[in-house]
Amino acid sequence: MDGAQLRACLEAEVDELHAQGNIDSLIKQHYQYLGQYYKVRPFFYKNVLKFDRFMVVLAMLANYYDEHLPSLSKVRELCLQRGYLSKNSLESYFSFFIISGYMEVTHHPDDRRLRIYRPSVRAMAEAVNIVSAYYFPALGMTDTCDGSAKVSGRTVEAFFRGFKRILDADITLDMLLPESRWLINRDGGHMPMLALFVEALEKQAKAGSGCKRSSYGEMSAGLAVSSTHLIRLVREGETKGYFTTARSTLELSESFMQLVRKMMLINFAITRVSIRLGEQHTGQ
Known part of the structure; x- marks a missing residue:
């Protein structure tokens, strides 16, 4: 399947998910799933989920399942080409994973200049958590809202094998929806x-579209980011027409709500297509 076919496949999945009419419920389920892991390891997830860093993590795992001897140099080359992080930042990021026990590194048997890596058991546990948070909502399995269900190791492998095809074709979220990058390439x-x-959905369901600004403190504590971080996000969004602030309230525009829905539809579509491609590749 070439890039054009992959893009068409993703677009078809987005249309199918949109036609189901329950995207808000799926987004809430994803948020609940990921939120429970985030609360346990907030500083880890705050850093890893920043879009550029998250793409490095996905590239590492995709390359790991795709290569017999996965090298960090190949991951570095791709990430530099895509502009995810600078060379120095990538080396620091790799060092973080090694020192923190998420990655094991050895020398290539035929070329000691190359570093061969593998994710540790600890890293794979986090990979299961993250894939689960996308997998169940993407398949519309709303009976797993308590977050106790976890994907199997085979599903994780299928996802990353398939995602490697999407990554190689450069049809990731930031390419399909460039206007989303300002919102997700930040802490958390x-x-x-x-x-x-x-929060906006919940308040709309009760009695209005306003979102109390006093919730910044509670939100920042739960996400391990500062209130200033959230305020800066809102201020930038305000200049783009996504938010309106007035005294003690923050109102989210319909364009913001639609942007989030588009982003998550694409994320869920990528999950579905990746797993399908990975299953075909592994002969499942």
């Missing part, structure tokens, strides 16, 4: 965005 990744989105 898309979690602050989802927190605002879900």
